[in-house]
Amino acid sequence: MECPTCHNTESSLVGSKNGHKLHRCANCSLLHVHPMPAADELLRYYQDYHKTPQYTRKLKSKQRRAKKRIWSLKRLTKGSKFLDVGCNAGFAVEAARSLGLEACGIDLDEASIKFARQQYPMGDFRKISAQDLAASAERFDIIYCCEVIEHLAEPHSFVDALYTLLNENGVLFLTTPDIAHFSVQQNLLEWTAVRPPEHLLYFSKPALTALLEAHHFRKINFRPNLKPTIKLLARKDAAAV
Template sequence: MNAFDLGGVAASCGAVSTSLADKHDCLVCGGGYGPCKLPGLKQCAACGFITADLRISDADLSALYGEDYFHGEEYRNYVSEEESLKANFRRRIQTLQQLIPDLARKRLFEVGCAYGFFLDEVRRDVAHAQGMDIAVDGTRFAREQKRVDALTGNYLDYQPQARVDLVTMWDTIEHLPRPDLFVEKAASHVLPGGHIAITTGDIGSLNARLRGRHWRMIHPPTHLHYFSVDTLRELLERRGFEVVHVSHPGNARDLRSILHFILELRLGWGGLYQRIAGWPVFNLSLTLNLFDIMFIVARRKG
């Protein structure tokens, strides 16, 4: 995820024990990959799923999500964005409350909880909230500073004590080498009738199609997979879920992060950024909606 991902939270839980190299057919439908008109990507000839055309080792992936990732390399300073991130989470929680009227009695598990901001925001709205992330620094911060129940580790290796009512993956699935295995794990982790809630970029959106190879969400290797509403629906429905909600909500970001993205990361004008970043006007936050981040909720059948 880069500094301008409107999805909000960087949630790294990607270094799984099964590497990309183990999967040569489409992880959504099992079809064969062919060329994609976007360079560096490949596309399933059967279902249209788009993914990065690369081989990456688990060690490389793990190294991507060190402390540097959340402080400057891709995120200006993730922790300083707590307020705007929480405003985004609050809107997602309100949607979940509409879909799941008795949410207050439900048990929630967040895959890719990073610094624990969502767990902190949601804990008063559910009966129990727990999360997991491979990011060692992030989960330590979550436990020690936010006092939330954040586990450090790989969700695929996690042995839950009990099943939950809701699994969330905020801006996480695009980072995972094998999102199919994570969705299968979630299907076994939630109770029948329980839900999975996912946000990720929508490569089928108008903005993504207009921007083509320049769409800001396309940046392997941190973003490995590029779902559309149709391919994410296919992934979920083949693994026991039925989609009950699709929307493209806007997200607040503080102006300083937007400035950092444009000046330092896109234009390479880090000196200018450093000179003006302290101006108080950049404390303001702005809600943008390019309608290219999708929010999908699916219910487990059976």
């Protein structure tokens, strides 16, 4: 068994939940599912994603929160191209568009993309992966990636794609559950964020830093948060461009 982020082969079994075993890496402390579900199994899981109705019921409040975040991100770069990776119902793309940004959202859930296009007809929504989009010539000044990376079986190609998609003077905003947060109970299996196969990777700040730095992200800054969620900003390493 190999850690999905640092490739260390030493780990300890933490327990099982929903029929999936969870292991903690002895090197980077990542908690991860092993064995990982097959790619086609995950693709089926995220078609008509069960949380989409929850998001669509709260569109206005989610759009307001996204707008506040994006307004602060807009001040950190001179560019205007915005990408929401894992856009779901499209509220962050609409928030970015309302702030004058050229906004695009991508997601693998066809139902979410269809809803976003209907709800926000002026938005640019595409059913495509970050990896496939990175193979194109498009680049972005702000990449908004909220509660996505924990869903992935293979994070390296994803983070590499984010790096490729980001313009040299751009900024990445990323969030994910924080397994090392002071509020997380001792029995990790009781934490509501631990819900495989929906969440497959559970990061601490050091583990996420190591993953981003392995793909040349630098100036990684964590925002304080009373809730068990990692919020970070990161930029490209200009020397590696």
